Amino acid sequence: MASTITEKILANASHQKEVASGDYVVTDVSYVMAHDSTAPLAIESFYKITDKVFDKDRVIIVFDHFFPAPTVAGATMHQKSRKFVMDQKLSGFYTNGVCHQLLAEKYISPGDVLVGADSHSCTEGALGAFTTGLGSTDIGGAMATGKCWFRVPESLKFNLTGSTKKGVYAKDVILSIVGDVGAAGALYKACEFTGGYVKNAAVASRLTLCNMAIEMGGKNGIIEADQKTLGFLNGRTGKIFRSDPHAAYENEYEIEVKDIEPQVALPPVVDNVETVSAVEGKPIDQAFLGTCTNGRLEDIEVATRIVKGKMIARNVRFIVSPASEDIYFSAFEKGYLQDLVKAGATICNPSCGACVGRHEGVLCEGEVCVSSQNRNFSGRMGSPEAEIILASPATVAASALAGKIVDPRDYL
Amino acid sequence: MRAWKFGDDINTDVITPGRYTVTTDRKRLGEIAFIEYRPEFAKEVQEGDVIVAGNNFGCGSSREHSPVAIKAAGISAVIAKSFARIFFRNSVNIGLSLFVCEDADKIDDGDTVEVNTKTGEVHDKTKGIVIKAKPLPEFMQRIVEKGGLVNFLRSDGYDNV
Numbered sequence: 001m002a003s004t005i006t007e008k009i010l011a012n013a014s015h016q017k018e019v020a021s022g023d024y025v026v027t028d029v030s031y032v033m034a035h036d037s038t039a040p041l042a043i044e045s046f047y048k049i050t051d052k053v054f055d056k057d058r059v060i061i062v063f064d065h066f067f068p069a070p071t072v073a074g075a076t077m078h079q080k081s082r083k084f085v086m087d088q089k090l091s092g093f094y095t096n097g098v099c100h101q102l103l104a105e106k107y108i109s110p111g112d113v114l115v116g117a118d119s120h121s122c123t124e125g126a127l128g129a130f131t132t133g134l135g136s137t138d139i140g141g142a143m144a145t146g147k148c149w150f151r152v153p154e155s156l157k158f159n160l161t162g163s164t165k166k167g168v169y170a171k172d173v174i175l176s177i178v179g180d181v182g183a184a185g186a187l188y189k190a191c192e193f194t195g196g197y198v199k200n201a202a203v204a205s206r207l208t209l210c211n212m213a214i215e216m217g218g219k220n221g222i223i224e225a226d227q228k229t230l231g232f233l234n235g236r237t238g239k240i241f242r243s244d245p246h247a248a249y250e251n252e253y254e255i256e257v258k259d260i261e262p263q264v265a266l267p268p269v270v271d272n273v274e275t276v277s278a279v280e281g282k283p284i285d286q287a288f289l290g291t292c293t294n295g296r297l298e299d300i301e302v303a304t305r306i307v308k309g310k311m312i313a314r315n316v317r318f319i320v321s322p323a324s325e326d327i328y329f330s331a332f333e334k335g336y337l338q339d340l341v342k343a344g345a346t347i348c349n350p351s352c353g354a355c356v357g358r359h360e361g362v363l364c365e366g367e368v369c370v371s372s373q374n375r376n377f378s379g380r381m382g383s384p385e386a387e388i389i390l391a392s393p394a395t396v397a398a399s400a401l402a403g404k405i406v407d408p409r410d411y412l
Numbered sequence: 413m414r415a416w417k418f419g420d421d422i423n424t425d426v427i428t429p430g431r432y433t434v435t436t437d438r439k440r441l442g443e444i445a446f447i448e449y450r451p452e453f454a455k456e457v458q459e460g461d462v463i464v465a466g467n468n469f470g471c472g473s474s475r476e477h478s479p480v481a482i483k484a485a486g487i488s489a490v491i492a493k494s495f496a497r498i499f500f501r502n503s504v505n506i507g508l509s510l511f512v513c514e515d516a517d518k519i520d521d522g523d524t525v526e527v528n529t530k531t532g533e534v535h536d537k538t539k540g541i542v543i544k545a546k547p548l549p550e551f552m553q554r555i556v557e558k559g560g561l562v563n564f565l566r567s568d569g570y571d572n573v
Contacts, residue, residue, distance in 0.1 A: 024551040026570045040436050041476050048562045066434070073434040119474040119498055135476035135502030137561050147570050149551065183421050184468035188497050217468060219497055269421055356430040377425035377472060384429075384448045 002244035004155040005222055006190040009130040009241055013113045021154040021248070030112035030129075031058050032142045035099045036074075037065040037356070038117035038135075039081040045140025046084075053088045054146030060092035060107065061085050062099035064351045070359035097324030097350040100124055100292040104207060105326060109238025110225035115142050120292050120374065122191075122213040126206035127233070128225030128240060133214065153219045154250040155190040155243075160197035162258040167409035169302070170205035171294055171372065171392035173197070174212045175263035177255065179273025187217035189250065192243065197257045198223055203232040204296040211293045212374050215270040262407055264370075265390035268378040276395055279405045284389075286369040287318045287400035288381075290348070291355045294372035294393050295323030297330050303397035304336040306411045307343035313403025319361045321348040345400075357381045363388075370399045413460045413488065415536075416453065417521035420466035424473040424499070433477040441477055442484030457485050462527055464519045465492040470499025479503040489527045491516050491534055491545060504552050505561040511545035518543060 001018055003011070011019040013027035034042045039061055046053075053059045061081055069075035085093045094102050099116065100123040108114055110128030114121060119133040134148070142148045158177060191213040198206065210221030223229075225240045262276040289295070289303050300322060312318045320340055322328040328350050331337045337347055348354070354361030355373040363369055363386035371381075376388035391399070394408035401411065426449040428441065435441065446453040463469075463482065469492040470478060479502045482490065489509040493516050503510050509529050519525060523538040532545035548556060558564040 024549070037430070037433060038475060041480075044436060045562055049565050065430075071434060077434055077436075117474055119472065121474075133474040133498055135474050135479075135498055135505060137476060137505035138501055141505075141561050141565050145565060145570065149570070151549070151551075183471060184494065184496075187468065187494060217471065217496060269423075358430065358434075375425070375472065377423050379429045379431075379448050380425045382431070 002246040002248065004190065004192060004243045004247040004249070005128070005224055005241045006130055006155055006192065006220060007152060009111055009113065010150060010152050012111065012239070019152050021152050023152045024149060025152060026147050026149050027113050029115050029142050029146055029148050031060060031103070031107055031114045032139060033060045033062065033099055033103060033114065033121065034117035034136070034139050035065055036063040036067060036078055036081060038139065039084070040077050041136035042117050042139040042143065043080065043084045045137040046143045049141060049144040053090070053143050056089050057091045058146070059088065059090055059143050060103065061090060062102055063095040064098050065356055066353050066358040067095050067351050098292045098295060098352045101295065101323035105324060109233060109236045110229065111239030111241055115139060115148050119214045120211055122218060122221040123207050123211040123292050125220050125222040126203065126210040127229055128223065130220055130222065132220045153188055153190040155192050156186055157249045157252040158191065158193045158255060159195040159252060160193060160255050160257055161195045162197060162256050164257045164260060167394060167412050168260055168262055169392045169394060170201060170208040172260055172263040173257050174209050175265055175273050175390065176260045178212055178215045178271050179263070181216045183215065183269055183271040184217045186213065189218055191216065191218040191221045193221065193223050199226065202298060203228055204298045207296070208293055215374060262392060262395055262409065264395070264405070265376055267376045267387045267389065270375060270390065276391065276405065276407050279389065280407060282405045283368065284316055284370050284399055284404060285367040286361060286363060287316060287396045288354050288361055288369055288371040288373065289319070289393050289396050290321030290323060291352050291373040292323065293374040295321060295327065297327050299372060299393035300327070300331045300336050302394050304339050306394060306397040306408065307345070307401055308339040310343055310401055312344040312400045316400050316403050318345040318400040319348060319354055320345050321352070321354065321360065322350050324350050354381065370396050370405060372396050413462055413525055414458060415462055415464045415519050415521060415523045415525045416457065417519065418463060418465040418469070421468045421471055422465055423471045424475050424478045427470070427478040428475060428481045433475055438480060438484040441481040445481040445485040454485055457487065459486040460488045461486060462525055463487055463490045464516050465490065466516065467493045469495050471496035474498045476502045476506065479506055479508045483508045489529065491527070504555055507556070507560045513543060513545040515543040
């Protein structure tokens with residue numbers, strides 16, 4: 001039987017010759033991840049099941065949603081998770097990056113199964129793995145057993161061909177797709193990205209594509225591993241699976257990326273996608289560059305190129321949070337962070353607190369933020385009366401300079 | 413029991429805004445359910461009331477705080493045209509009853525409804541109609557019958573799957 005890459009990975013991890021969409025399977029999990037916001041509930045569930053994790057090197061805790069703690073309540077959550085890390089002698093405990101970026105850099109290999117207590121765990125599927133987000137009780141169960149159950153999803157194929165225009169990036173491509181497919185258009189499905197555009201895309205861009213599979217309701221985002229993937233893995237190997245030519249897809253989307261213009265997602269939902277021209281000139285109060293969607297070196301590089309030697313608008317704060325310590329160091333060595341600071345940006349520690357409204361960039365009533373993040377829900381970054389507009393790092397940086405939403409192509 | 417009606421794509425930031433989820437205290441989470449989107453909800457909801465919604469209920473974050481808050485507020489069941497997948501799993505895992513029902517639209521806010529959690533029949537007493545929800549897949553029913561994932565794993569676990 002012809003199978004998709006998702007079906008092959010789930011068959012391998014459940015020790016079966018093959019599985020088909022609709023089957024229920026119990027798989028081994030390669031890694032289990034929780035972050036500071038979701039770990040405390042997972043730990044409560046875990047201790048109701050057992051008192052020892054299945055493998056101290058495969059359970060990973062990352063503090064990124066509110067680190068360093070901005071409130072007493074946050075510090076109390078951290079204390080609880082830190083005790084778990086120490087009691088269970090976990091080797092993987094990090095406070096220096098966004099969980100999905102750290103997992104991509106340090107752990108995930110092709111063929112792995114990752115379950116993460118964060119909905120954007122679909123990101124790491126860009127490395128040819130099955131990676132998905134779950135809630136805390138599921139994660140507590142996986143920490144205890146090293147296993148998890150899944151319904152094998154139907155697959156959607158997104159065949160992306162051609163090259164983007166100047167000033168158009170992976171973020172614009174995935175926003176355009178989310179706008180077309182809709183917030184529930186891929187509900188419960190595997191979202192497989194393939195085609196010439198994906199093959200030519202850097203791993204960073206592939207991570208951006210897979211990151212937003214959940215914004216269409218998808219179960220996982222996935223891209224077959226190739227030489228670029230292996231180059232990114234820093235010596236890790238894994239097991240490479242590929243979809244068979246005649247594998248069954250529930251739907252196949254043919255997308256010519258040269259037709260895509262710079263995109264924005266307007267509040268209050270991610271599939272409310274327009275071209276940037278629809279809101280050109282709208283004044284902004286904050287520009288945010290970072291997160292598991294777009295906090296990587298290529299994102300910081302393009303933003304730097306746009307603002308270097310200039311000054312951001314006086315009434316705008318431009319907040320930059322590199323997605324990991326490695327990216328932070330690279331951006332520093334290349335002089336990007338210095339150029340950004342000179343242009344008026346504020347550099348925060350590698351984390352994602354602003355995207356979830358915890359700290360380092362909270363919005364008040366009536367404010368507008370253009371952000372490289374993945375969600376624009378009401379209240380996400382602070383006041384429910386604030387507006388969040390999603391865009392590419394280039395659009396974010398150019399808008400910070402202009403003090404209003406602009407087309408980045410005029411600034412490149 | 414009163415029906416609380418919601419629309420499509422009700423997301424986890426609407427149910428439990430991230431700024432309020434810095435706790436695992438059930439009672440506190442019950443008090444913050446829909447705190448900004450529908451402030452009267454947590455104040456007026458009665459034990460046993462039901463939520464009726466459109467498509468993709470619970471989309472967004474994986475935060476389990478959302479179904480926990482709904483359950484802690486006293487809601488006995490959520491009836492929707494469809495659910496986001498992580499929210500669906502989370503609810504099964506913590507024992508919040510969910511029903512997928514294409515005719516959820518027929519119920520209006522404030523209607524008096526009775527849900528038979530065994531058969532999936534929803535009786536709208538205000539309108540005098542009975543609508544039928546889809547039963548859970550058999551695999552998930554086994555988890556629900558054990559009272560959620562924790563009890564499932566404490567008993568047979570995955571050994572007999």
